[in-house]
Amino acid sequence: MSDDRQHEFFATCPRGLEGVLATELTGLGAQEVAPLAGGVKFAGTWMTCAKANRQSRVASRILWRLRQAPYQSEHDVYRTALALPWAQWFTEQETIKVSVSATKCPLNSLDFVTLRIKDAICDHFRERTGVRPSVDTANPDHRIYAFLDARTVTLYLDTSGEALFKRGLRQVQGEAPLRENLAAGILMLTGWQADDGQGSCQPLLDPMCGSGTFLMEAAQMALGIDAGRGREFGFERIKNFPHAAWQAWRDERDAMPVNIRALPIFGSDKFGDALKLAHYNLENAGLRDVVALKQCDVLEVNAPAENGIWVTNPPYGVRIGEQAALQAMYPQLGDVMKQRFAGWRCYFFTADPALAKGVRLSASKRTVLFNGALECRLFEYKVIAGSNRKPETPVKED
Known part of the structure; x- marks a missing residue:
């Protein structure tokens, strides 16, 4: 071999x-x-x-x-x-x-x-x-x-051993964690620029960040940190694998310096307990100084830059009361985007079909994705200064 x-x-x-x-x-x-x-x-x-x-x-x-x-x-x-x-x-x-x-x-x-x-x-x-x-x-x-x-x-x-989305960095997680590779794929689908050519990245905001999965993936992408750095793989146990060549390449990658620095990656959450999880995970990964965190209700969040990418995985209400509260919040989310995020592209990853109708904005793109066996949608909204507000009459889903 x-x-x-x-x-x-x-x-x-x-x-x-x-x-x-x-x-x-x-x-x-x-x-x-x-x-x-x-x-x-x-x-x-x-x-x-x-x-x-x-x-x-x-x-x-x-x-x-x-x-x-x-x-x-x-x-x-x-x-x-x-x-x-x-x-x-x-x-x-x-x-x-x-x-x-x-x-x-x-x-x-x-x-x-x-x-x-x-x-x-x-x-x-x-x-x-x-x-x-x-x-x-x-x-x-x-x-x-x-x-x-x-x-x-x-x-x-x-050849992988443990699944590759198990980066070994997220030590604590919320009730409905997003797998790391799904989060990374969503970031890529948004077109977010991890490298702007000037040592930084395109501004990114997750206003309902939970334990911080989007933020951690974005920080690693922007800093050029390999997803599997520091972990073992199944191919290392295969007898005839060229171990010397792998070890030399791995050691060379590990020796490359990582310039830990503050980047325009922002996260917020209404709940302090959730934000503590994000703080802990970023600290454990050595990324705490890269990301700016703030406790803030999504309905009160302001744009941290003139333009950028908003990406989030909003909560999905399972009980009737939760569903009613979320559906009442969706039009307010649309207002927040229109009033404070003109020039941004906003992405919602959700299994809740009511979100697209509730925000009453015209989605420029809908991408079908699966979170395990659960069918979800990634909705894209290109927010412009004018009005793209939908009427409140029911709109059919694609």
Whole structure:
């Protein structure tokens, strides 16, 4: 397994961010980049894989494609897995976990498919060493993924280990935390400029910042801090991975100075407890001096610059009383944008379909995104000095 050999990979991501991830991976040197449902297929060397794991802000995992083969039964899947040279990649002393997903799969039980793949890996080692690897579903050394469509099974070896959105920086979080890679992808969709070419960035405000996920991602992007700096990856446990080349590149990246400085990144929240979480997370990440925080009701917030990006994930009321309070607040949010944020682009990420009607402003763009299984929208409002206020009559959703 030489360093310059091309391999096939699949990077998973939150649904709706496939195009953003494809652009990001292309910028990291990936070849044959192709967005697919739920992720991006690409080709590259092992170092391409390593750099994608460390530097991608949008990917959830980087999976190495091992084999794709037709199947008609569980035994066909077993034989495909048994034929792979597992002992070249890890030892029988290490633990494994097998995960299976499918679409239009004709087989009766994915649990049984999972068991047969596990059996194939264990049988491969038993035939060669007399010892089978153990299963660890909580913290395995190696994760094996299988995807079945109506006719083919594709087997992958995970190169990430812990999911890539687990940066290791956010120590505390609110009730409904936004995953870091989803927040980063949203920032990219807004077109926010992390580097203005003069040592700063475009002004950014999250007026309902909660534990500060948007703020932390923005600060790292503006300072050029790799998303995976300081954490470990699954590929470091693969036997034939070019570890020396990776370690030399990683050490060079780690040695690059980071100029911690105040940037026009602003966060506020009505609730002091939420703001304490943001303070703590930024402090833990060494970013406290980068971001300006303030306790403030969103309806009282003022624009911190003449223009910039407003991006926020407003609360979503589950109980009837909460929903009523939010729907009463939405027109006031529209007033705040019109009266104080002319020249700004405002983005709301929400699962609440009432928001678009409630603010009574014309959304210039609506992007469908998924927060896990929850379908959401990213609404864009380009606020101008004139009036783009909608009438109060009901407006149909797209």
